[in-house]
Amino acid sequence: xxxxxxxxxxxxxxxxxxxxxxxxxxxxxxxxxxKIKNIFLCLELTKPALxxxxxxxCNFILTHHPFIFNPIKNLNTxxxxxxxxxAELLKKKITLFSAHTNLDFTKDGVSFQLxxxxxxxxxxFLVNQESNQYKVVVFxxxxxxxxxxxxxxxxxxxxxxxxxxxxxxISGTGTFExxxxxxxxxxxxxxxxxxxxxxxxxxxxxxxxxxxxxxxxKNHPYEEPAFDVYPLKNKNVNYGFGTIGYLATxxxxxxxxxxxxxxxxxxxxxxxxGKHRTITKVAVCGGSGSDLIKAAEQSGADAFVTAxxxxxxxxxxEGKIMVVDAGHYETEILVLDEVKNRLEKYxxxxxxxxxxxxxxxxxxxxxxxxxx
Ligand SMILES: [Zn+2]
Numbered sequence: 001x002x003x004x005x006x007x008x009x010x011x012x013x014x015x016x017x018x019x020x021x022x023x024x025x026x027x028x029x030x031x032x033x034x035k036i037k038n039i040f041l042c043l044e045l046t047k048p049a050l051x052x053x054x055x056x057x058c059n060f061i062l063t064h065h066p067f068i069f070n071p072i073k074n075l076n077t078x079x080x081x082x083x084x085x086x087a088e089l090l091k092k093k094i095t096l097f098s099a100h101t102n103l104d105f106t107k108d109g110v111s112f113q114l115x116x117x118x119x120x121x122x123x124x125f126l127v128n129q130e131s132n133q134y135k136v137v138v139f140x141x142x143x144x145x146x147x148x149x150x151x152x153x154x155x156x157x158x159x160x161x162x163x164x165x166x167x168x169x170i171s172g173t174g175t176f177e178x179x180x181x182x183x184x185x186x187x188x189x190x191x192x193x194x195x196x197x198x199x200x201x202x203x204x205x206x207x208x209x210x211x212x213x214x215x216x217x218k219n220h221p222y223e224e225p226a227f228d229v230y231p232l233k234n235k236n237v238n239y240g241f242g243t244i245g246y247l248a249t250x251x252x253x254x255x256x257x258x259x260x261x262x263x264x265x266x267x268x269x270x271x272x273x274g275k276h277r278t279i280t281k282v283a284v285c286g287g288s289g290s291d292l293i294k295a296a297e298q299s300g301a302d303a304f305v306t307a308x309x310x311x312x313x314x315x316x317x318e319g320k321i322m323v324v325d326a327g328h329y330e331t332e333i334l335v336l337d338e339v340k341n342r343l344e345k346y347x348x349x350x351x352x353x354x355x356x357x358x359x360x361x362x363x364x365x366x367x368x369x370x371x372x
Pocket of ligand 1: 065288
């Protein structure tokens with residue numbers, strides 16, 4: 001089991017293609033070719049977290065927040081903590097990898113874990129991503145259709161929600177005339193040919209398109225396979241921003257705040273006056289989710305739990321939706337349990353003895369002063 005295998009496994013769940021354009025997800029430092037000893041998880045990498053990782057003999061660290069985000073101008077190990085951490089990572093051959101907004105925008109990612117922790121039911125994305133899929137249409141002789149479709153599915157095409165291998169086929173007649181330089185699989189060159197073909201339609205996410213086209217080129221019997229790629233405006237049911245669901249039992253505003261405080265282990269919460277005195281429908285977004293306040297309100301949520309909410313955002317939402325700022329760290333840290341479970345399962349399936357550790361301390365830079 002190599003560091004590259006772990007990265008591949010995580011990125012199948014949280015593809016870099018769904019991340020923000022300006023994000024910096026993926027490998028941060030080190031190599032994809034290191035044999036895995038143990039794995040360490042933390043929300044962001046600090047010196048205490050790195051020390052604990054080293055103590056636990058971990059040579060793969062996964063963080064949610066990318067370690068390298070803004071351009072680094074120099075690596076001065078005399079007084080720059082970041083440079084010192086990078087130097088130690090490289091010296092100790094530790095691979096550092098980040099899954100940030102790709103982990104936010106995927107199913108069972110950050111906002112799903114937050115919704116689950118609050119006990120919400122019927123959880124779905126608050127806003128689905130859209131316009132990041134293509135419809136691939138390929139014309140293929142019937143006999144070769146099944147094999148071609150199978151290979152397109154293997155390349156990642158044909159996934160709609162929890163359904164895989166989705167396709168549509170219709171038969172028709174294709175025509176072509178090969179030049180002197182051809183060697184057609186059907187008919188003869190320099191002859192106008194008509195061939196019974198299947199129009200095979202399969203949907204793919206944009207970041208899998210090149211693999212899907214490779215699969216077509218490798219598995220199509222024709223010298224020049226005919227295929228079309230159409231960009232889609234569709235909502236992508238598999239990826240989105242924030243989540244929404246229902247409390248099993250409606251709660252008063254105060255009881256709801258008590259629930260948030262208890263479940264997220266947060267001692268003080270900022271919130272505003274919403275529309276309703278009873279909270280039933282709840283939207284959430286782990287981390288800085290103020291951009292979604294409007295969407296949460298429009299979806300009929302009574303409350304929206306997120307973090308980093310500005311004064312004027314509270315003000316704008318007053319009387320419309322109860323906005324709850326429960327802390328950036330507190331609303332995101334939960335996802336590490338899901339990452340841990342998935343990695344442990346994957347390691348076990350692959351007969352690896354590597355262990356997965358979560359940082360025992362907290363990397364939260366925000367302290368709270370409570371005046372009792
Ligand atoms: Zn964050």
